[in-house]
Amino acid sequence: MELWDTVEPPAARRLVAGAVDLFAERGFGGASTRDIAAAAGLSPGAMYVHFPSKAELLARIVLIVHEAALQAVSAAAAQADAPAARLRALVYTLARFHAAHQRGCRVVQNELGALAPDDWARIRVERRRVEALFRDEVAAGVAAGVFEAADVAGTARAIVSMCVDVARWYRPGGPDSPEDVGALYAHLALRMVRALP
Template identity: 35%
Template sequence: MPSRQSSAPRYSVGQEVIFQAALECFYRHGYDGTSVRDIAKASGTTPAAMYHYYESKQDLLVDIIGRFMGQSIEVTSAAIGTENGPSAQLFAAARSHVLWNASDVVSSFVVNSEIRSLEPVNRRRVIAQRDKLQRMFDAVVEHGVAEAVFATPWPREASRAVVTMCTAVANWYKSSGELSPEEIADRYGAMALSLVGAREMNPM
């Protein structure tokens, strides 16, 4: 599974406790169904303690989504950078994206369900991060089409489908399931290659 340590912001113990409590509350009750008092209670602190680190509940949501998206971009970039050729790069990118989302289904769910709860300026910033991640996949697929190793006539749509299906693993993945995250990631890597019409289905 991808490491969550290298690019995680360095927070004080108190801030991290509040961050994790808010994340769990948003996951269980939704952003709109969670109050500042709920977060304070879940973190064993007070509303004043939360306001010491965050000006509002909205700022907490921005931090949660921004952290996860920023790390998603780093993980994907690293996966692509370790491989040569579009087929190997797409397989690695899809595989890493599955592993990343499966490694923290709570964060993945909150990020993908609560973007709608962001205020316009914050939403634009997060969508820019999401678009940056998508463009990384787009570039690999377009390169593969240009090199005639991918046969899809719709590279943008195929690339978007790859990211969507890999992200959605967090909606159903359970650690008690029949397949390990690595096995799921391998299958999704193969499905990503199939989606783009890869000439070579075993890039590794």
């Protein structure tokens, strides 16, 4: 299941999937609209019906990935009822997401700088929501006396950063499944906040 399987209509879905492939291979600057349209079996003119520019196509990809990540971690956190269980669920889910959707996440990370200012402003809101979930959980654990963290914001940022960077090094088909990576990272994150057993 790819993150863009639900994009409608199918021509827009093919454009998104083709653009992810080409951006992954050549970068946003190196992929032409002509090639992206061809990958979706369309003429450049037909592409503009769905996406007025290559930058708007990138923005759609970035938005899909961020909304899916936010939805996944929010759902995971909602199922746990204590700071350690919630932090474990958040880290497991975010690390697994970046392994399971490595290619799309990697494109997003590499090409954020190519977003138009308005699109970047919107995405920043999503990113801050994800970061806030982690920071709030670290803070809640410290307040409850079950975590130790002198620098709550810096520790939460390091945990998110470690999960996000999975998309840089992870290779599908390697020895570790996305679930393996999620479990190890959840364990390491609980150690980072010195969660009491």
